[in-house]
Amino acid sequence: MIDKIFLLEQVRVLKNLLRWTLIILPVSIAIGSMVALFLWLLHLCIHFRFEHPWLLYFLPLAGLLIHFAYKLYGKNAERGNNLIIDEIHEPGGGIPKRMAPLVLLSTVVTHLFGGSAGREGTAVQIGGSIAQAFSKWFGLNDKETGILLTAGVAAGFGAVFGTPLTGAIFALEVLTIGRIQYQAVFPCLVASLIGDLTVSAWQVHHTSYRIDAIDIPNYFDAYFSLNPLLLIKVVIASIAFGLASLLFAQMVHRMKHLFLSVFSKTWIVPMVGGLTIILLTFILGKPDYLSLGVDAEYNGAITIPSAFQAGGADTWSWLWKTIYTSVTLSSGFKGGEVTPLFYIGATLGNTLSTLLDAPVSLFAALGFLAVFAGATNTPLACTIMGVELFGGEYVLYFAIACYTAYFFSGHNGIYSAQKIGIKKLDA
């Protein structure tokens, strides 16, 4: 019944998948190990700063250090994630090997002195840079290099957040707005999985989040499986999440331009950025918006986990974190955007849950996912991330929040190298 040719096709598929598995294995173990080292150093630095808060005063100097490190040794590594996206779309000069150690160290320095930044950019750049190096050693052609780079992004992302499936989907989805292609799906899945397993083999663990059981009356219980009232609240909140993504992406882009147009010497920019952060912290009188925002510096600090509880965030926490992070990143400090986006989303979700009389932990989770989805244009990856981090019960709300935010966040996300496949107005 079955054609010989068909089984031959399966054998070819099997060979191809085994070949890619063998290629991916060392690459993603290397990426996972470096990400584990990064997460471990980050944890040390953040807690060291908690014990020595005066380190903040050296933030301008730290910025200067990072600035000159990139200027003297960086080559084109300064372009970060955008360089990787460009190289996947159209291979050019390649990604320099030095990008991985440079971004690792400068992110750790940023956090040691209290800069407000994230982790995913660093992990993605570690992934891209290591993948590029292996690609040269293995003598892969341009097309294969593109696939390996995509897998490197998947490994970095999956490893840093402990979300392997999200890592794979993110790497495929982030390249082009409005389109996912399965070109590199298998290498991405393997890479992300091995990257995550490597981090857990190094005994580095991730923060776990929890959505409380929701106990609100559903007046339509007799008719609908879903709560239509809650659904409408989710949509309204998600439009706000999308606008918060837009605000964040615009602030980062425009503040960078502003800094460069005001100061003729580029090395002044990180000094001014660092001073601004110090000033803001004085004005607010608390260090909550510095650094990563995951672990608490003191009892009662506003963090991502605290935003999942009633009263765990101030009304304007999301705006302060937006300002802190855009100042930090646009003045040349290093790190990712994603953890700050989680912070902005979770705290905004907390605020909106009060306004809309909605369950706090659910809305914090929706904000966490949706602001990230809007800013990076990866609604599907963020929906999956919701399942990997918070469980599957609310997957439909996750998807609605992520896609709604995606539609309202505009076409200029945080990655300017992203291509536009399908315009949002057409969707």
Place this chain on the structure above:
Amino acid sequence: MIDKIFLLEQVRVLKNLLRWTLIILPVSIAIGSMVALFLWLLHLCIHFRFEHPWLLYFLPLAGLLIHFAYKLYGKNAERGNNLIIDEIHEPGGGIPKRMAPLVLLSTVVTHLFGGSAGREGTAVQIGGSIAQAFSKWFGLNDKETGILLTAGVAAGFGAVFGTPLTGAIFALEVLTIGRIQYQAVFPCLVASLIGDLTVSAWQVHHTSYRIDAIDIPNYFDAYFSLNPLLLIKVVIASIAFGLASLLFAQMVHRMKHLFLSVFSKTWIVPMVGGLTIILLTFILGKPDYLSLGVDAEYNGAITIPSAFQAGGADTWSWLWKTIYTSVTLSSGFKGGEVTPLFYIGATLGNTLSTLLDAPVSLFAALGFLAVFAGATNTPLACTIMGVELFGGEYVLYFAIACYTAYFFSGHNGIYSAQKIGIKKLDA
């Protein structure tokens, strides 16, 4: 900070989304209502046959009836799902209104007399046909009609299985192998959601499945969050699931050709098909592989839910269901392929769990999803379906199973109208 133009874009997006919501609302309420009617009739017919098993003897005559109904009144409705996929890719003569009632009634007749078939084909055709009718009434252009048809597929699928998110992703993913485009993502989400809500408003309920808590030792517990041994077993099983998809799709295609080449009169084919089913049931001495396979005809019958328990399926149940369903569908009876694919997958998963010493309910669930993913080339939709039906805990295994099966199922799935975007060997 924010450009006026940017907020104008958001207003245009909002207008566009509201416009589509207004268009989709009546369409998906109509589709959901007709699907609810279909599910209700199906339930009645299946249980009526349970009480009157002699109805099986009339299966050949029922086939004859369906054959002439389509010959005399069907126009091009006979092409079913493929016609809808074609019309979405390239609008042509449109989908006839009569497709919806014809496929509904003929599927109900197929099940009343014991034909082995599913439901999703029927629901998708109801969705496509109703969407086409509304599109004409609303005076939509070709591009908009394509979007509305896609949304109709989403509404039908989401409504029939009670899995709204899966419905939307399925409609986007099924069109082209290896590519998902967000062209119609918003209308699909709304349509699928409203379709599902409509079914639940009509008080029609779906079968629920459950994966038992897995209690197997993970020898690597100290090192890895995942169980590597289980992972390898999942991959091996999923290659088998992919080959089962390939076998199913090939059997349906080839048996149709065989029937048409052997019998000069086409009306003989359904008679022969019906007689074959009767004969097979005599040989096996039990009615387990007739009809849908969800509810049990007697205590101890092999059904999809029974396959989730140890001993709940025979070693070759999956092969018998493959034969029953390909005979039924290739001889002109109506219904979908998906529920039989669920049955084949769950029973094969049950068998493999014994062979591989793996948890039964998990492997039944993986088979359930993966055989369907392989046969329809929709691995992402099936991963999401896993979350919607079984919860999010095993989402990574769901994805690995669905993508592995997808790679091993070849390029000729059950929908011949599906285009190839990215070849599997390239992925």
